[in-house]
Amino acid sequence: MKFLYTFLFLTLSSAVFAQSDIERFPVFEECKDKAIDQLEDCFYSTLYGQLKETYQHPVKNDSIPNQSVTMRFEVDREGSFVLIRTDALKASLKEEMIKAFEKLPKVEAPTFNGDPTYMQFILNIPVPMKESGSFQVYSNSNNDAKKQQRKKQVEDSLAFAKANEDYSSIISDQYDRNQLRSDAIIPLSYQRYHRYEAAMNRVGNNAHTAVKPYTFNYVDQYFDLEAERESLLKDQKTWLGRKWYNEHFFEVAGKDYWFVVDPGVDLQVGKDSRDDVNTYNNTRLVNVSGGIGSQITFGTNIQESQARFPGYFEREVRLRAPDGGNPGIVPGRGIAEDGGENIFDYPVATGYINYKPSKYFDLQLGHGQHFIGDGYRSLVLSDNSQPFPYFKLNAKFWKLDYTVLYTSLRDVRSEVTADDSFRTKYMTHHYLSWNATKRWNIGLFESVLWQDDNQRGFDFNYVNPVIFYQSIELQTGSRGGNALLGITTKYKFSDRLTGYGQLTLDEFSGASVASGNGSYQNKSAYQLGMKWQNAFKVPNLMMQLEYNRVRPYTYSHNTVVLNYGNSNQALAHPWGANFYEAILIGRYTKDRWYGIAKAIYGERGYDILQNGDNAFYGGNIYGSEDDRVSDNGNETVQGNISNFFYGHLEAGYVINPASRLKVFGQVIYRSQNPRFNNDFVRSESTMWLNIGLRTDIMNWSFDR
Template sequence: MQLQGKDYWFTIDPVFDLQAGTDSEGGSTYNNTRGIMIQGGLGKNFNFYSTIFESQGRFADYVNRYAESLKAFGPDPAIIPGRGIAKRFKTDSYDYPVAEAYLSYSPAKFLNVQFGHGKNFIGDGYRSLLVSDVTSPYPFLKLNTKFWKIKYTNTFMWMRDVRDAVVEDKAFLTKYIANHYLSWNVSKRFNLGLFESVLWENSNNRGFDVNYLNPIIFYRAIEFVTGQGAGNALLGATAKYKWNDDVNIYGQFILDEFSLGDIKAREKSWKNKYGYQIGLKYYNAFKVDNLVLQLEYNRVRPYTYSHNTIVLNYAHNNQSLAHLWGANFSELILIGRYRYNRWFADARFIFGTRGLDFNDGSDNFSYGGDIYRDYNDRPFDTGVEVGQGNKTKSFYGNLQAGT
């Protein structure tokens, strides 16, 4: 349904996603989603958007087991990745509602303000090491400022830690994140971005610390003033270079902690917590119209995104706010997409190496992959390498075609 007048527009659309399949280990699978999407605008400066979904589903066995490993405090059996807390449906399925919405207001040509409940993403890749959309939706306030060749984004987010260990009076723990991201078009071909983020918990009824509402000051300086134990700060950078009309090269760098002395010592100290991404997109590949190829490599050192105050990890609803694997991994991604008239074909292959914890009773150390663990539980201070611990290799392949 659509309504439109001189100074307003309004649409309502139904949404359906019905899937059925089989799993070699877990039997039949299905997903039954019904929803509604509402969007509109008033005048030139005010817009709104909302989606509400009601879903029931049973997934491949490895997805079900992963969802139940994310279980929150309380009776509900699972957290559906990227969706939220799920109730039990029948005996072996899940019921998981999802709602996302935002209000958008532009008081001036150079400024836009958004307040909503949803997700954010920073970067040009399939993954993001800064802010990704793999977690559940959350409340946020975003300020977008554009001037000259610069886009400057301030995002303030309200997060939850839902683990048994941090629940107080049967209520989930609240924590907050404030981000700055500056994107600068250095030239017609080259873009450079700078990122900083700080996360703090609602301890001592601290609430949302007004110190972090300053849209310009460096968060590291505030963290120093308020005390290093009061927050967890991250720094990052992005870059994109347009090689030609068909090829883009992009990358990211995330820095959690850095010790120049340990770098010079070349002892692979645990203190050097960082990660990087490098990728390439090839449009109209090999002169085939509408064929897009993408190659991406991600690597994050152990203990990145974690903290010695366990609620100050870079996560929400038991899911990472950056890469879904947390830390202590390397990953190679190959993607191909093709469109011809109404037909499409997609292929995605992911090769990964991860370092997991053993947790076998005799070895309960943290090897740096689980960002929810205290990094002081590490087994050693030097000789720290990607893939340490219970080294695991994985392969994921997905092929789709249709119209």
């Protein structure tokens, strides 16, 4: 069979390319004195000599015999060599041959009937090149129609032969930071995203920054990801050195596909001074990202973890215990099993596949986290909750960015569990972002939740992607759904200074708001913030000031299943409702080094749960409004009032900017002083020292 392919190929090749009298080959300076019937041989021999002079063979002592580089190029009407395509078994061979080809001089253009024309060539070049070596000529052609037809026959025969080549000829070592130019998701990380936003928020940019996570391709329009990666490279000669400091652990790429694989860890050890607890976290993970063609990208992350947390965080985990006997839920991660001795065993799995049918649209199916807003906190949708299933539609065009999110959520409390299974509820979220001017952005959003009652399932009344569903909620009954409406805004005072805000209205009642009598139906929240890039004229120093205020009963509902939560975790702010807080954050980056300083002060209102007072004061979003303390006279921060302070200092070094592996140390101080101690809150002050080695692909939220 191989003999048949070879015979077919040689027969077609020889039939096509005998030089005619009316056709003249390109002429090197060395060939000008040759007769016309000698120009072909002179052209090939001179071309071989020119390439050999500059080609540097990169493979030493290679055990693979008969290596070659196939080049398709043309000599145009000006006598320039124009490369069309290069193929080789090894990418390094291809790269070196391209370097040599780019150094070829101009020649006299080929002619046809005495007029300058172009001529195409397909050459196979055995490497390493030798003094007495030569090409295997696959084809050369001019624009004569008959020769073009015959050239196509040769190419078809080559393609047929190529399809029957051995497995060893498959090229998969052409990875060239493909991820940075793809529509793959950039994992949510505060420390990573603040640098991107500094570039995206420059005056005049048409970027939309509220909907996260971002994709590499979107960020790369405003922030040069490849230049940043290049600036962070270390000079490493060994394979192990490159993988540890510079590259993904496993990189594969060929024509129209690529993927990378990184093993990772989140290893932490620490000491909680108050409870005298030796803390640790032991996470092993694998992170995969890839693309097929120009329209499909995908990714997945799988983690297996065991941890012993500081006392205050352990109580947070246990307070969220689901029905069924498991001891708790780790905020932002998921249900934890009992590992003994106050150890929690918790797995995490996320993944997505993204399809881009055109430059304007993205369709994404996955299981993960989302964040909407420009602040440190979000009063709309945050990554405080554990990952959940979703389908996402995004459209970017003109000055608009429109996102539709369909999700499946769970209520895991024992009082709502039915037939030993958790209660399912659904949420549709719409967010419309409009860059009204080159400085001012306005966003409108709504979230509608409904429960899976009466075998209702996913109610297709909510599939319509057009924003604002309040009328549908009224049609299905006041207890059939829970709607949140609101607005976000951002204003760029300069390239360095950006202000932002959010206003959330939960089941908006205009009469209750206007009355000013503290109605429990006045359920609202707002955020005001400011970001200062290159603060105090220090490059890569970002300062952020933020204020959040949430009225009591916001995010809760008279049908408790319809609160704004997922698996005993808030979908918006981790504190729930009935609080105010002020946040000051500083973030600094220098090459691979970084530092964080954070201070949070606030007041929170808990339920009293003392002396027979079991009323619901509006802080716990899983409380029932039927148990509210009062119809009117409610004010922000009521009930068991507690002040709260959280201080956080952290410094670290990014070991590998591709996999995001870093080493860090942090000290956390947390203080809280409620009027009454109960099962939900107690007076305590904690100092927690913690060091670790972690792959930075998910945020930890310890400031709760």
